[in-house]
Amino acid sequence: MVISDETRSKIDAEIGNFPQRRGALLPALHLVHKDHGYVSTDVAKELAEIFEINPIDVMEVVSFYNLFYDRPQPRHHAHVCTNLPCSLRGARSLLRRLESHFGVRAGEATPDGKLVLGHEECLGACAYAPMMRVDDTYFEDLDFEKAKTILDGLE
Amino acid sequence: MPRITVDGEIIEVPDGRTILQALDDVGLLMNGVDIPHYCWHPKLSIDGSCRLCQVEVEGIPKLQIACNTSVQEGMAIRTDTERVRKAREGVMELLLVNHPLDCPICDQAGECKLQDYAYEYGVEASRTREPRRALKKNVDLGSTIKFDQERCILCRRCVRFCSEIPGTGELRVFNRGDASVIDVHPDFPLENDYSMNVADICPVGALTTQDFRFKIRVWFLEDAPGICTGCSNGCNVHIGVANNKVYRYVPRRNDDVNDTWICDSGRMSYKQIGGGARLKEAGVRGEAGRLENTGYEAAVREAAKRLRSMIEEHGADSVVVLASAHATNEDLFTLRRLSDGLGAGADGVAVVQGKSDALLIKADKAANAAGARALGFGPAGPVLDRIRDGRAKAAIVLGHDLLDESHLGGTEALEGLDLLIVLDVQQSALHKVADVVIPVRHAAEKYGTLTNHAGRVQRVEPAVEPAWEAWSDGEVLTLMGQALGLEGFEDGYDPAKISEWMSERVSAFAGVHLRVVGDQGRPLPGERA
Amino acid sequence: MLKVPYVTGYLSEHFGDDGFGTLSGYEARGGYRGLRQALDTSPEDLIELLKSSGLQGRGGAGFSAGMKWSFMPTDSDRPKYLVCNADESEPGSFKDRILLERAPHQIVEGILIAAWATGAEKTFIYIRGEYAFPADQVDRAVAEARERGYLGAKVMGKDFAHEIVVTRGAGAYICGEETGLLESLEGKKGLPRKKPPFPAQYGAFGMPTTVNNVETFSHVPHIVCKGADWFRGFGTEKSPGTTLFGVSGQVQRPGLFELPLGTPLDEIIFEHAAGLLEDRPVKGVIPGGMSMPILPANQLDVPMANEFLRERKTMLGTGGIMVMDDTTCMVRVACVISYFFRDESCGQCTQCREGTGWMNSIVERIERGAGEQSDLDILLDVAGKMEGQTICAFSDAAAWPIQGLLRHFREDFEAHIRGKKCPFPGSFEL
Ligand SMILES: Cc1cc2nc3c(=O)[nH]c(=O)nc-3n(C[C@H](O)[C@H](O)[C@H](O)COP(=O)(O)O)c2cc1C
Ligand code: SF4
Numbered sequence A: 001m002v003i004s005d006e007t008r009s010k011i012d013a014e015i016g017n018f019p020q021r022r023g024a025l026l027p028a029l030h031l032v033h034k035d036h037g038y039v040s041t042d043v044a045k046e047l048a049e050i051f052e053i054n055p056i057d058v059m060e061v062v063s064f065y066n067l068f069y070d071r072p073q074p075r076h077h078a079h080v081c082t083n084l085p086c087s088l089r090g091a092r093s094l095l096r097r098l099e100s101h102f103g104v105r106a107g108e109a110t111p112d113g114k115l116v117l118g119h120e121e122c123l124g125a126c127a128y129a130p131m132m133r134v135d136d137t138y139f140e141d142l143d144f145e146k147a148k149t150i151l152d153g154l155e
Numbered sequence B: 001m002p003r004i005t006v007d008g009e010i011i012e013v014p015d016g017r018t019i020l021q022a023l024d025d026v027g028l029l030m031n032g033v034d035i036p037h038y039c040w041h042p043k044l045s046i047d048g049s050c051r052l053c054q055v056e057v058e059g060i061p062k063l064q065i066a067c068n069t070s071v072q073e074g075m076a077i078r079t080d081t082e083r084v085r086k087a088r089e090g091v092m093e094l095l096l097v098n099h100p101l102d103c104p105i106c107d108q109a110g111e112c113k114l115q116d117y118a119y120e121y122g123v124e125a126s127r128t129r130e131p132r133r134a135l136k137k138n139v140d141l142g143s144t145i146k147f148d149q150e151r152c153i154l155c156r157r158c159v160r161f162c163s164e165i166p167g168t169g170e171l172r173v174f175n176r177g178d179a180s181v182i183d184v185h186p187d188f189p190l191e192n193d194y195s196m197n198v199a200d201i202c203p204v205g206a207l208t209t210q211d212f213r214f215k216i217r218v219w220f221l222e223d224a225p226g227i228c229t230g231c232s233n234g235c236n237v238h239i240g241v242a243n244n245k246v247y248r249y250v251p252r253r254n255d256d257v258n259d260t261w262i263c264d265s266g267r268m269s270y271k272q273i274g275g276g277a278r279l280k281e282a283g284v285r286g287e288a289g290r291l292e293n294t295g296y297e298a299a300v301r302e303a304a305k306r307l308r309s310m311i312e313e314h315g316a317d318s319v320v321v322l323a324s325a326h327a328t329n330e331d332l333f334t335l336r337r338l339s340d341g342l343g344a345g346a347d348g349v350a351v352v353q354g355k356s357d358a359l360l361i362k363a364d365k366a367a368n369a370a371g372a373r374a375l376g377f378g379p380a381g382p383v384l385d386r387i388r389d390g391r392a393k394a395a396i397v398l399g400h401d402l403l404d405e406s407h408l409g410g411t412e413a414l415e416g417l418d419l420l421i422v423l424d425v426q427q428s429a430l431h432k433v434a435d436v437v438i439p440v441r442h443a444a445e446k447y448g449t450l451t452n453h454a455g456r457v458q459r460v461e462p463a464v465e466p467a468w469e470a471w472s473d474g475e476v477l478t479l480m481g482q483a484l485g486l487e488g489f490e491d492g493y494d495p496a497k498i499s500e501w502m503s504e505r506v507s508a509f510a511g512v513h514l515r516v517v518g519d520q521g522r523p524l525p526g527e528r529a
Numbered sequence C: 001m002l003k004v005p006y007v008t009g010y011l012s013e014h015f016g017d018d019g020f021g022t023l024s025g026y027e028a029r030g031g032y033r034g035l036r037q038a039l040d041t042s043p044e045d046l047i048e049l050l051k052s053s054g055l056q057g058r059g060g061a062g063f064s065a066g067m068k069w070s071f072m073p074t075d076s077d078r079p080k081y082l083v084c085n086a087d088e089s090e091p092g093s094f095k096d097r098i099l100l101e102r103a104p105h106q107i108v109e110g111i112l113i114a115a116w117a118t119g120a121e122k123t124f125i126y127i128r129g130e131y132a133f134p135a136d137q138v139d140r141a142v143a144e145a146r147e148r149g150y151l152g153a154k155v156m157g158k159d160f161a162h163e164i165v166v167t168r169g170a171g172a173y174i175c176g177e178e179t180g181l182l183e184s185l186e187g188k189k190g191l192p193r194k195k196p197p198f199p200a201q202y203g204a205f206g207m208p209t210t211v212n213n214v215e216t217f218s219h220v221p222h223i224v225c226k227g228a229d230w231f232r233g234f235g236t237e238k239s240p241g242t243t244l245f246g247v248s249g250q251v252q253r254p255g256l257f258e259l260p261l262g263t264p265l266d267e268i269i270f271e272h273a274a275g276l277l278e279d280r281p282v283k284g285v286i287p288g289g290m291s292m293p294i295l296p297a298n299q300l301d302v303p304m305a306n307e308f309l310r311e312r313k314t315m316l317g318t319g320g321i322m323v324m325d326d327t328t329c330m331v332r333v334a335c336v337i338s339y340f341f342r343d344e345s346c347g348q349c350t351q352c353r354e355g356t357g358w359m360n361s362i363v364e365r366i367e368r369g370a371g372e373q374s375d376l377d378i379l380l381d382v383a384g385k386m387e388g389q390t391i392c393a394f395s396d397a398a399a400w401p402i403q404g405l406l407r408h409f410r411e412d413f414e415a416h417i418r419g420k421k422c423p424f425p426g427s428f429e430l
């Protein structure tokens, strides 16, 4: 079993919240991402068993949502919002400078596997632009120095 | 039955159906009322995504999709207005934005709905100057199907087919937006007993069968209606023929038999028609113990002659008759009369059993097992017993299904016979022990009817002519009957007449014969309930 | 503390107060009085109250909340559900996030009143996947409410059971569309459903369901406490109440301002958001989230309510106001907008799947200086083909802003085409 007993019992609790088992698939996918960072073929097979569906049902769902991945991920995701309100306040220049700081292009991972630098659509922080999301946390009212410090400080 | 108005014409349609379903039910869709559609398919759930089927519905400001709009009493629909035309044009142009313009090298050309509609709506290319999506080409989705992602218009018929018909669900849409692609899970390729149907329902050249790809341009093919002979379901097929050669079977719609599907093994059974295993020469075993080709008619006459002397020597009940469930009702009615006329010791039919499922595939691996039974041919057991215990001296055998493990399992038991007359479509081990072998026609080479497992009588007609001399079983048996001086064989063998006669003589067939069954077949009277 | 500047109204009165997010803090400021009152009122009367208040959904489409509740079947014994749409992903919108973070009990109270009115046994609060912190606040509030007996088998001791399940999206804008949301809630891809059937007949897990926006629910306790007439005292005749305007872009004080519907756009921009950075002139303003067509500088006098915005060929949407100054290249704006819609289309409908991509390719090419005059006609033509013909309103939402940009800023596009490059060196970077 790739899915831990602890996660499994959380998944079972989620299943109890929904009138149909499958309703808990997204919550379960969030949980396995916390543990593994992505959905491997084996995880997909186990989830398929838990939810009484086919592995391909799991994989097509994974492919649809931005926050789900089907391959191993760097330790962190750092996404700068580049939608209009943020762009109007310098988000894209910020991203360019972060790209050259880390020596990668948006969408690429740093060679040390620490983070993937990306851009993202509006995150609901438009009044605090520019901003970025690092994993589950928002960092707002950024400038290059602040963003660099935050990202350099990541494990 | 609500009455609706379509382009000013009032028609009555079934209740509780959507516009496309209702028009399809009454046979008008694309046959009087043209509402082009990609995602909708009569035998799959409604998707409503291609947006091509939009029509004007009186009283509703926006265009409505005909595939998902329910009919209502008094509804007025227009399919021929400028707005509708513009909407279709729009969908067509947008579909062509990412579609490769390579019809000349596409195997679907000629039966491509994209090409057809594009031509019809005058949108032969999109005005796009942007590069098209570069995607995977020539992908093996499984052992039977090749996939060209670039040609796919994402109608998702194939996806729904796999989920809803075989229930195996191998195909899915991955990603979203214009990055959407159809694919399989790498560990679960497209492998099911019905996989090749996805190529038929794909409106474009995205899915093609490994078997048919690039064999021939479809416009060289002529289409003959036929019945698959793979099992007793009797699925209706279109037989694709060019230069007297069969290139493929594709399903022919029959809502009472096979909807719009056929199984993969049935589809591939077309290969038996022209295959190298066909029996092509008549033969009579001579003094030297070898089969000699004495000419077709001479072989038939020789068979009759030897049979007569066997009867004279051992009596008629030393003869046994074994029918083939692959022969037509008319062939078998002729055999029935021959067997009865001779007073044969026993007769029956050998049917090979195989796997079955809840969808189409039936355990009886022959198209006319039910017909043989309706004509009084019982199980092969009593016939085979007589052969094994030596009571039978002579046998007339149609086909070689008696060699199957479930029957004789080999030719050994037959060696005790003094006379073995074999009529067969294909070569088999029977010919090593037979005294007379006579090649006969495949169901795709003759007129007649077949009775499927549910008692539905369906017509076959010649799609090709064998390149060697071969008659239908009925014709051979008729000549034998004549040569033996039996009654009722004087008028020769005309399948239509024989069929009609059968329907008068055999109560199971009352009123059902070749000339009345049409291209969708008819149930036997006992099955009508 | 709420970091952004804001103007308060009844929804946001206590936004500055950290205690308001807790049950005790909320109750101390009058919270849950509406629910108590509602439970003593018949569901029919509540629905009538909502109808007469004229509360319109705040999720973008502006449909009457009372009407929507009345569509829920009353004669069926199938379970009924509510869904609180907290998927907020419309670019330029952040009001729901702040409501979730600062006033979760106000939402829970609104939900419980709606549940009583519609006979729903369960509510799913579907929060966009990226809103981790807001989701924690809601989780906590729901747990507190359950603890206090406001959820469970006997809500406030009455013979009325209700449960709330908080669940999360996973990064797909289309899951904000109510039927896409329902699919996602069922553990599937968020593909909007074709209609009919409508959610009130066939909603979450096939059961009768009502979907309302976070803000819509938040208004409800106030209406119950203070009455329809009080509510109609705010806003316009046709668009009563206040709403939370989120102002972003090149203004001095980007923020969230609760103001009556019908407040003039220029008042919001120049008074509440304190005008533009460096006092630059306005070039254009998107008044209601990215799906809504832009307004040029000479139309800022428009009162922010649908009846007036429609005359200017745009709509209130989510009230997300994006302000652009005179340096802005409108072709770049088109690039950002069309990229978003290309990225977020679910891909079912031909027009939307192919049209979003095609429009995006064209505007990006024009921006690079490789455009042609005929491209502009094609853009308008494609946008026209995408309108009004698809499963959900996303396709319209993708077409309208491009039409708006060409309506008011065609010259920007033509200048790119003539000069074969972007003529706005000072514009925001792409
Ligand atoms: C593409 C699209 C995205 C939408 N996104 C949201 C959203 O994020 N939040 C929301 O409340 N409504 C959204 N809506 C509107 C919902 O479909 C629905 O109308 C709304 O949730 C109903 O609530 P209301 O009546 O309270 O506004 C969206 C609609 C469309 C077409
Ligand atoms: S492969 Fe063919 S049938 Fe399947 S979605 Fe694409 S076009 Fe439709």
Ligand code: SF4
Binding pocket: B228, B229, B230, B231, B232, B233, B234, B235, B258, B262, B263, B264, B265, B266, B267, B360, B361, B362
């Ligand atoms: S189910 Fe039987 S009759 Fe139908 S295609 Fe298959 S083998 Fe042929």
Ligand code: SF4
Binding pocket: C174, C191, C192, C344, C345, C346, C347, C348, C349, C350, C352, C353, C390, C391, C392, C393, C394, C395, C396
């Ligand atoms: S309009 Fe666009 S987003 Fe909506 S269902 Fe169709 S393809 Fe999906």
Ligand code: FES
Binding pocket: A081, A082, A083, A084, A085, A086, A087, A121, A122, A123, A124, A125, A126, A127, A129, A131, C091, C092, C093
């Ligand atoms: S545009 Fe960046 S958070 Fe909204």
Ligand code: FES
Binding pocket: B036, B037, B038, B039, B040, B047, B048, B049, B050, B051, B052, B053, B054, B065, B066, B067, B068
């Ligand atoms: S056939 Fe109706 S939408 Fe595709």
